[in-house]
Amino acid sequence: MKRALLSTVALFAVLTTNVVMAEGRTPPSPEKIKEMKTEMFKKIDTNSDGAISKEELAAAPVPKHADEQKAEKRREMAFEKIDANNDGSISLEEFLAVERPRKMQ
Ligand SMILES: [Ca+2]
Numbered sequence: 001m002k003r004a005l006l007s008t009v010a011l012f013a014v015l016t017t018n019v020v021m022a023e024g025r026t027p028p029s030p031e032k033i034k035e036m037k038t039e040m041f042k043k044i045d046t047n048s049d050g051a052i053s054k055e056e057l058a059a060a061p062v063p064k065h066a067d068e069q070k071a072e073k074r075r076e077m078a079f080e081k082i083d084a085n086n087d088g089s090i091s092l093e094e095f096l097a098v099e100r101p102r103k104m105q
């Protein structure tokens, strides 16, 4: 369970890093984070049906230096973690419910 949570945080960190970098250096407000997450959701939801399928998540970009196999496993685990009602897709609500990674020590 702990490992799955860490993977979610790792995935989320990877996804948000791109957005934060695109947004500049200002620390984002909670509203901004929600907005960013919604944007991110829309980006991953390529067929715009309001839910992220496993396939869509698998197609989401990963950093080039990332180990493909590890990234794949992480995504699998993250998917299961985020999909709170286990219906096989991630709704925007479920996506927004993902906690922001705490500050790394
Ligand atoms: Ca979709």
Ligand SMILES: [Ca+2]
Binding pocket: 083, 084, 085, 086, 087, 088, 089, 090, 091, 094
């Ligand atoms: Ca779901």
